[in-house]
Amino acid sequence: MTSAVLSTPAPPVTAAPSARRAVRRWLFVVAALVVAMVAVGGATRLTGSGLSITEWKPVTGAVPPLSAAAWEQEFAKYRATPQYQLLNKGMSLSEFQVIYGWEWGHRFLGRLLGLAFFLPLVWFWWTGRLDRRLGLGLLGLGLLGGLQGAVGWIMVASGLQPGMTAVAPIKLMLHLTLASLIYAGLVWFATGLDREADERIPARLRVTSAALAGLVLLQIALGGLVAGSKAGLTYNTWPLMDGALIPPLSGLFAVTPWIENFVDNVALVQFNHRLVAYLLLAVALLHLIDARRTAPGTRAERRAGVMLGLVAAQAVLGITTLLLAVPLWAGLAHQVAAMLVIGMAVVHARLGTLSRA
Structure with a gap:
């Protein structure tokens, strides 16, 4: 009897309702972060803030300017853009800080979203709470999220070209559609659990x-x-x-x-x-x-x-x-x-x- 029990394979962790609920809650939290990201992105667009940060620095860009000299350096970069020259010429530093804050907040949320997705993903997979199919599906969503970051920068770069005062519409459409696909995928997987x-x-x-x-x-x-x-x-x-x-x-x-x-x-x-x-x-x-x-x-x-x-x-x-x-x-x-x-x-x-x- 003991030998038979020992030879019987243990059920996968994903069979435990508590494990499925934990994964499900995590996916809905990440989906909520995507909604927040879309909301802040919308505010960034509507306030004309999306071109205020002229460089893509995935790591060092997480820290905003912390001194007067750093702020002046960022402002000088923005003053060289077509948007400033054609639309916002004469903008004060304090006005620039407002639009910079929107764009920085949008990018910060993107970094936070990446951490909130990938760190628990590794943990859940490592501890056996994800079966192969779900794990691969979520990994695919993660790769789509990485593509979304690249598309976001390509979109911003399109608005920094000579004569441009806003991002290219088709690139904005792609950016929003990718965000919606990621959100839909998270909701799809979460709904199918438990x-x-x-x-x-x-x-x-x-x-x-x-x-x-x-x-x-x-x-x-x-x-x-x-x-x-x-x-x-x-x-x-x-x-x-x-x-x-x-x-x-x-x-x-x-x-x-x-x-x-x-x-x-x-x-x-x-x-x-x-x-x-x-x-x-x-x-x-x-x-x-x-x-x-x-x-x-x-x-x-x-x-x-x-x-x-x-x-x-x-x-x-x-x-x-x-x-x-x-x-x-x-x-x-x-x-x-x-x-x-x-x-x-x-x-x-x-x-x-x-x-x-």
């Missing part, structure tokens, strides 16, 4: 829940283009845009070659963001109707209702932001709310994959 099978729901609901998550991600990417091109500062009316529900094609495709309109033409950039918002709202409504018809009384139906509510609230917030010409509070609220919507969409889709066949 969960029992959900109720039996039709396969169609699982497909449409995944489609909703994809549409939200697309809308966030388009929102990044709107932010990068400052398209929200134009056509500040709704439901009409330039006096019509559908602006004339001559205005939507005024740039040559035509493909560049999708990035450089603020009319088409904003119009695309509006169109996908309408599509997302329609899909969320149809999804709820379908859930009430095919899976009444289930958690899936309740989640579908929450999704519709969040999408509708985000649409109202987006319209408000547009009508007010993007004040700081509204722009930040709209960006953070987008993270809440994609988070709920991922939770809904993930739990759908766990439903019983």
